[in-house]
Amino acid sequence: MEDNYTLILVDVPMIEERNDKDWYGTIPLGIIVTDKMIFTVCLEDTQVLTRFMEGRVRNFFTYMKTRFILQILYRNSSMYLRYLRIIDKKSEQVEEKLHFSPRNQELIELLELEKSLVYFTTSLRSNEAVLEKLIKLESIKKYPEDTELLEDVIIENTQAIEMANIYSGILQSMMDAFASVISNNLNDVMKILSVITIVMSIPTIIFSAYGMNLAPSGMPFSSTIWGFLIVILVSIAASIIAALFLSKKKYF
Template identity: 85%
Template sequence: MVRVFKTIEGAIHEIQEPQEDCWIAMTNPTATEIFEISERFGIEVDDLRAPLDEEERSRIEVEDNYTLILVDVPIIEERNEKDWYGTIPLGIIVTRKMIITVCLEDTQVLTRFMEGRVRNFFTYMKTRFILQILYRNATMYLHYLRIIDKKSEQVEEKLHMSTRNQELLELLELEKSLVYFTTSLRSNEVVLEKLLKVESIKQYPEDTDLLEDVIIENKQAIEMANIYSGILSSMMGTFASVISNNLNVVMKVLSVITIVMSIPTIVFSAYGMNLSPAGMPFSADKWGFLVVIVLSVLVSIVAAVILSKKKFF
C-alpha cells in the first residue's frame, strides 16, 4: 500500500499524487508499486526492497540522488496466542524533493505522523522529519520496555506458587523480546552516530537539540534493555529451582496422604479376606464393624499428627 502525505497550511493531509516536499509512506508494497516508485524517482529496486527483509541490518547508504537510512523499529507480534514484542526494519529514503518510508507492517512510529499528532511536524522539513521519526522510534522502545517490565512482574507473582512450565515459557518470550530490542538498539546507535557525519543530510542548528535527544533516548533504551535482560536471566534460573521445589513439596504432601490412608486400607483388606470369623477380632460383636472403622480412623489420625509434628505436612 502506498499513501502520500503533505503539509498544507500547517496541517498534514493525504493527497492522491506525489508532489514536491511530500511524504510517501509505503507499507508492505507490492512488486508493481515498488517498480513504479523506482522508475518514477530513480531509486534502486534493491533499496526499496531492503526494509521488507526482516533480517536486514540497520545502516546508512548514500547514493548520488538519495540517501537510504535503515533502522529497526519495535512491533507487537503474536506468538503462542499472546502478544509479544519484536523488531522489523524501517527504511527512510531522503531525496532532494521528498521523503519515502518503507516498512513491512503498519508501525506506531509512523502512525502518529499520519494522524497529525506530532508537534512541529512538516513534510518539507526533511531533516527534522527524520530526527522526529528516530526520536519517536526510541521512545517506542522505552514504552515497550516498561510494558515488558510490568509483564515480568506479573509473571513473577504467578511463579511463587507455580508447578507448571507456562510461566517460565512466558519469561522466555519476554527475554527473547529483550534480545531483539538490545540487538536492534545497538544497530540503531551506529546509524545515529553515522548520521552526524552524513553530508547529504543537512544539519540545521535548530535540530541539534533534537538529535541529541534522539541519541540520549536511544542510549537510555539500551541501558534499560540490558538491565531488564539481566534481571530476567537471573529470574529464570531462580524460578526454575522454585518450580522444582514446589513440585517436590506437592509430591511430599501426596506421599504423606498416601501413607495415612494406607492404614485403614490394610485393616479393611485383612477383614476382607476369606478366613474363619472366629479368628477375627470383634467379628462376633454386633458393634464390631463400627469398632474396626473407629480404630482405623484413630490410628490414621495418630499417624497424621506424628507426621505433622515432624513437619511432613
C-alpha cells in the first residue's frame, strides 16, 4: 500500500501447451487500485478475467471496487479447483495406461502433472498470505457483504490447497508404486535371462570339450557310431536337470 494506490499481487493458474499437450502452471496477476480506477496487469490472457469481460458474473459492478477485487480472487480460487479436478482425471487416465504397459511416456506425463501440482501448491500458499493480509484492511471491514465474500474466497483457497496436497500425495505414491513395478519386472527379466544362460551353458561346455583337438581314443563315446547322439542326449538331460533344480528353487 502506498499513498494513492494499493497493489494486490496473486498467482493465477494457466494452461501452457507443450508437445501438443496441455500442462498447467501459474503466472502473477497484479491488481492496482487507485481512488478512481482499477488496473489488472498480467503477462498473458487469463481465464480468471474472461468471465468479467464477457459479463457472465452476477452482481459485478466496476464501481464497487472492493467487491470487484474479491470476485476476481474468488474466480481465481475456483479456477484452481477446476484445474485440479482436470489434473486428477488426467492422472487416472495415465494410471489406466500404466496398468497395461508401463512406459517412459506415461511416467513423464505423471512427472509433468506432479510438477503442475507443485506450482499450484506454492502459488496457493502465496495467495493465502495475501488473503490473510486483505482481511485486516479497514476498507473491507466497512462492508459486511464484502467480509463474507472474502471469507468465501479464503475457504475456497484453503480447499484448493488441501486438494493440491492430496492429489500431489496420491500422484507421488502412484509414481513410486509404478517405479517399483518396473524395477520388479526388470529384475524378473534379468533372473529369467540368467537362468536361461545357466541352462544353455551346460551343452556349450560339453560341446566345447568335444571340439578340442584331442586324440579320439581319449574322448568318451568316440568309438561308437552313436557317440554324437549320446553326447547330445547327455547334454539335454543335464540341461533338464539344471532347469528342474532351478525351478524347484523358484528362480523362475
